[in-house]
Amino acid sequence: MSDFTSLVDLKNKTVHPRVFVDPEIYKAEQEKLFGRCWLFIGHESQVPNQGDYVTTYMGEEPVIFVKDRSDRLRVFLNSCRHRGVKVCRKDHGNTKIFTCPYHGWSYNTEGGLQGVPQIREAYHNDLDKDKWGLIEVPRVESHYGLVFACFDEESQSLTEYLGSFAFYLDLILRRSKGGTVSTPGTHRWRMPGNWKLASEQFAGDNYHADTLHRSPNLIGLGPDEYRGGTPWDTDFEAKCSNGHGWINFHLPSEDIPPVQAEYMKQLEKEAQEVLPPRQAALINGVQVGTIFPNFSILGFLGFTTIRVWHPRGPKEMEVWSWGLIERDAPPEIVEITRKMQCLTFSPSGIFEQDDGCVWGEITDTLSGQNRINYPLNYQMGAGHGKELADKPGLLHPPSTEIGVFGYHEHWREMMGRK
Amino acid sequence: MNSFDLRQEFEEFFIKEAWLLDNDKYDEWLDLFDDDTRYWAPVRENLDRGNENFAKPHLLSHFDDNKMTLGFRVKRLATGYAHAEEPPSRTRHFVSNVQILEKETDRVRVESNFIVFRGRPGKDETFFVGVRRDWWRKDPTGWINEERMVIFDHDVIESITIFF
Numbered sequence: 001m002s003d004f005t006s007l008v009d010l011k012n013k014t015v016h017p018r019v020f021v022d023p024e025i026y027k028a029e030q031e032k033l034f035g036r037c038w039l040f041i042g043h044e045s046q047v048p049n050q051g052d053y054v055t056t057y058m059g060e061e062p063v064i065f066v067k068d069r070s071d072r073l074r075v076f077l078n079s080c081r082h083r084g085v086k087v088c089r090k091d092h093g094n095t096k097i098f099t100c101p102y103h104g105w106s107y108n109t110e111g112g113l114q115g116v117p118q119i120r121e122a123y124h125n126d127l128d129k130d131k132w133g134l135i136e137v138p139r140v141e142s143h144y145g146l147v148f149a150c151f152d153e154e155s156q157s158l159t160e161y162l163g164s165f166a167f168y169l170d171l172i173l174r175r176s177k178g179g180t181v182s183t184p185g186t187h188r189w190r191m192p193g194n195w196k197l198a199s200e201q202f203a204g205d206n207y208h209a210d211t212l213h214r215s216p217n218l219i220g221l222g223p224d225e226y227r228g229g230t231p232w233d234t235d236f237e238a239k240c241s242n243g244h245g246w247i248n249f250h251l252p253s254e255d256i257p258p259v260q261a262e263y264m265k266q267l268e269k270e271a272q273e274v275l276p277p278r279q280a281a282l283i284n285g286v287q288v289g290t291i292f293p294n295f296s297i298l299g300f301l302g303f304t305t306i307r308v309w310h311p312r313g314p315k316e317m318e319v320w321s322w323g324l325i326e327r328d329a330p331p332e333i334v335e336i337t338r339k340m341q342c343l344t345f346s347p348s349g350i351f352e353q354d355d356g357c358v359w360g361e362i363t364d365t366l367s368g369q370n371r372i373n374y375p376l377n378y379q380m381g382a383g384h385g386k387e388l389a390d391k392p393g394l395l396h397p398p399s400t401e402i403g404v405f406g407y408h409e410h411w412r413e414m415m416g417r418k
Numbered sequence: 419m420n421s422f423d424l425r426q427e428f429e430e431f432f433i434k435e436a437w438l439l440d441n442d443k444y445d446e447w448l449d450l451f452d453d454d455t456r457y458w459a460p461v462r463e464n465l466d467r468g469n470e471n472f473a474k475p476h477l478l479s480h481f482d483d484n485k486m487t488l489g490f491r492v493k494r495l496a497t498g499y500a501h502a503e504e505p506p507s508r509t510r511h512f513v514s515n516v517q518i519l520e521k522e523t524d525r526v527r528v529e530s531n532f533i534v535f536r537g538r539p540g541k542d543e544t545f546f547v548g549v550r551r552d553w554w555r556k557d558p559t560g561w562i563n564e565e566r567m568v569i570f571d572h573d574v575i576e577s578i579t580i581f582f
Contacts, residue, residue, distance in 0.1 A: 028524045089464070090465050090466060092463075093465065093466065093469075130445060165425070167511070183476045183478065184474050184476055184477045185460070185461040185463065185474075185477045185478030185479075185480065186461060186463075186478065187461060187478055188461070188481070188573065188574045188575070189572055189575045189576060189577060190575075190576055190577075191577060196423070212501065214492065214497070214499045215494045215497045215499040215500045215501075216490075218494075218499060219490050219497065221490060221491040227504070270440045314488065322478075323476075323478060331475070331476075333458075334476050335476065338476055338478065338479075339482050342458075342478070342479050342481050342483075342489070343481070343482075343483070343487055346480060347479075347480050347482040347576075347577055347578045348459075348578035348579070350479050350491065350494055350500075352577075353500075353502035354501040354502050354579075357501050357502040357577075358501065369430050369494065402481075
């Protein structure tokens with residue numbers, strides 16, 4: 001077994017290019033990361049009723065997310081125990097039973113094997129149905145609507161796993177009394193590039209925005225010159241526990257379209273009633289974060305997208321992205337924020353298009369037999385982070401790469417575990 | 419004008435429209451759209467037969483623009499910093515199967531299939547396939563688009579950096 005820990009150099013703050021291109025590393029990640037970390041499954045609002053299901057992936061493995069007959073949220077591998085065919089082939093729906101299209105084995109929403117064609121004549125009643133239920137993902141927990149699952153029975157709880165990052169996540173999830181719901185439909189698209197390039201960027205790379213995303217600013221879609229809020233106070237990046245990272249900066253109110261400004265004002269008021277003051281003070285801003293390994297969230301002006309960067313080989317990712325909105329948001333706000341999402345962060349997003357294009361080139365160039373010997377630089381801000389009393393994590397105002405490197409420090413730790 | 423003539427007129431019209439898109443005439447292409455146009459592409463869902471519903475409230479769309487936001491996309495290409503389109507893609511739009519779906523006094527609903535090729539530097543080649551359902555209004559200046567719904571036949575799609 002290879003030692004991957006030397007690929008992240010803790011002293012020099014560098015990452016070896018192999019981390020982003022090597023098939024052996026990719027394969028090891030499936031077990032060491034996707035087999036052990038908490039992975040995002042879906043939003044509770046996607047399965048409000050008993051029998052409601054959604055199909056998705058944990059890493060490369062297709063899974064079914066279902067609310068069973070006693071309202072319990074469960075996650076199963078979407079694979080028949082007999083020959084492995086998918087027992088559910090729709091994106092979402094409602095059912096009492098998942099039936100394999102191949103030989104007809106069928107399973108209830110608790111995963112139990114219910115029906116086996118010819119069980120008497122062909123199996124002579126020898127088949128112990130109790131032993132052949134769907135393979136269940138043992139841990140399923142949720143945090144204010146977001147449901148995560150984990151293959152590792154020994155893993156810490158989701159709450160422990162989120163750790164200090166929950167403070168920031170809650171700025172979006174808990175800013176209103178009714179909480180959030182996810183809006184209908186999933187943006188699904190393929191992008192060239194290693195899946196970690198997207199995750200690390202959302203964990204704390206605000207540095208790229210001025211250069212890569214210059215075009216939206218040039219056409220008047222952003223402030224000409226970012227005036228910002230107060231460094232350390234409203235404008236900061238946070239390296240949190242377990243490789244999670246957060247970017248936060250204030251949006252000047254004069255730059256906000258009036259309808260959204262009004263909505264944000266109302267949310268700020270509501271937040272003061274439901275969140276502690278130090279969190280309520282941070283509601284109105286641009287907020288971006290990653291939960292290790294491959295879930296990210298991004299929001300501003302009331303619009304929020306949550307997404308998973310599914311690994312599809314070392315050089316490709318498949319993005320699944322959804323919209324989040326307050327349960328009680330008026331329909332016109334749901335529409336405005338939905339259209340913002342389509343314009344900015346979507347398969348056609350005027351920000352997101354350019355991210356995809358550079359991520360693809362990174363994995364192309366790093367594969368070169370010469371380039372691969374030269375490490376990547378993650379030194380920005382190293383040693384200059386601070387811990388503050390009013391918010392968790394190791395902090396530094398944008399730009400810094402403390403959080404991005406923190407993501408790789410945790411990658412190193414997970415990849416080094418036996 | 420009878421339906422046959424109208425169909426023929428739109429076949430020719432779509433050939434000219436495709437030419438604009440394939441020859442970098444984005445401003446002229448944009449002129450075809452009404453201020454309140456809706457240029458959108460609802461996401462596809464894999465559901466029971468007949469259950470897919472593009473009219474579902476708040477359903478995500480790959481893009482959902484009016485003329486102003488479509489204009490942002492066009493202007494962005496000219497900045498030189500739209501990196502996903504630098505250097506520009508080579509596109510070829512093939513439009514066929516034109517059908518007149520509905521006819522009103524000065525409005526017409528037209529459907530057309532498309533195959534669009536996009537070539538990027540290196541062997542980065544993509545085909546986009548689908549159908550467009552449009553509403554066009556007859557103006558003194560010509561046909562003005564009031565709505566274009568682009569229905570891709572893709573489920574998991576590639577990054578959309580071009581127009582349809």
